Each structure stands twice: as C-alpha cells, then as structure tokens.
Amino acid sequence: MRSNRLRLLAGPLMLAPALALAAGERPMVKVDCEPTDEKLVFHCMFEVTGRKSHQPVEGAAFKVNADMPAMPMAHNVKPIRPEPVAGRPGSYEGRIELEMRGEWAIRMTFDEPVRDIVIEKLTFGDAAVTTD
Template identity: 45%
Template sequence: MLAALGLAVLASPALAGERAAAEVACTPTGEALVWSCTIAVTGRKSGEPVVADSLSVKADMPSMAMAHNIPPAKAKPMGGMPGHYMATLELEMHGEWALAIEVDGRTAGSQARVRDKVIVKREFGSGRMPGGRKHGAGHGAAPKQ
C-alpha cells in the first residue's frame, strides 16, 4: 500500500518539485529608504508563473553581517498578473542589499510544487548613508556595472 503510493508520487510529474526564479524591480517611494518592489516569480524549468500561497522578502546587507535585522516583508499578488507580486521594503541605508525571496506555491500550468528561496542582489539609492556619510570601505560601496 505504502510502496504503491510512493511509486505513484514518483511517477506523477505534476507532483515533482521545481525551483523558482525571480525578477525584481524596485522604485523609490516618496518616503526616504522605502522602496516599492515588483517581483515576478516563475518556475525555473517550466518558465510558468508561480502562484504563491506565501511569498516574503527578507532584506539584508551582504557586506554588513548582523548589522541589520529587518523583518521579512509579505508580498501581495498583483491582480490580473499571475506570478507577479508587490512588496514594500523599508531599508535602513543605501547600498547593496540581498533580497531573500521565500516562496511557497505551485506553477500555474503543470501545478509543480515550488518551495524555494531565491537571493537577488540590488543596489538601492546613492550608496550614501542617510546622514550623507559614505559607506565605509568594503561595505557595499563598490560601484556596480
């Protein structure tokens, strides 16, 4: 009974998991250090939009371990655009941030389970701290191409 069930699961492509890919575009809001981000999530193999039960974005500075502890922002689905989500990020300084996008959902067509964490790095702002001071050496200040 259990063995038969196991085989059925393995044989069903619909139940096979898939990794996620994410495209992120952020624009500044009127408020200092607050960005509005659009996140498009697709299945890496299928390219299908991912319909998420939950999607969160945790921002951290790779060059500044332990300095920031920003709670994850919950992303909301954008109406009429499957696989597209919106999240508001309240960061603590300008510079390079790594966005850890944690998604749990399924691809729109083949219903493959997608439970993954995708890291996307983005440069936010001018590379200057809110007080106008430049980030110290080795702290995300390297110019991006």
C-alpha cells in the same frame, strides 16, 4: 462571435497545464524596486516564474527580507509578504523599508509552491535601484 468565445475559453485551458507544471518546480524571481516618497521605503515588484518551465507561478507564498553583504547580520529588515497583483499572473508586490542605501541581498523565502530560497542582489541608490 462564437469562435471568439471559444478562444476566450481555450486560452486559460491551454495555460492551465503550464501553470500546474510551474507550481511544482523551484521558483525563479525577477525583482524590480523603485524609491517611494517615503525615505528608504521602496516599492518592489516580484515576477515569479518556474525555473525550468519559465511559466508564471500563481499562488506563491513567500516572505522577503534583506541583508547587507558588506555588513552581514548587522541589519535586520522587517520581513514583508508580497501580495499578488490583480490581472498579472506571477506578479507580486510589496513595500520594503531599508536602513540605508547601498547593496542589499534580497532574500525571498518560499513556502509555496515549494519550500525554497531565492536571493537577488540589488543596489538601492538615491534615485534608482539597479541590479548587479
């Protein structure tokens, strides 16, 4: 019983330096989106990790918008600010509304942990969203 408690305490303590390390470095993001019941509205999950440490980044503040590479500057998607997912460090979620289906460059502009920009390209189809 006592050893279990120690393990429970030791887990976060061991993870803390890694998270602190991840907090100062440039982020890397894995984006997964899926269609919702609403037309052209997609639910997206953002897994934010440190680019070098590969540790989840907590407390990240970033906005997400999108641009169509085939029609640059012609479509302006309303930016969203993803919220952290409870119980999943480094995971954030949000709903993005696009203007049409096709290939979009998802742009994530970070204010925290560092000012940075990460771009991922996704193809939004009728039934699924795929990465390049």
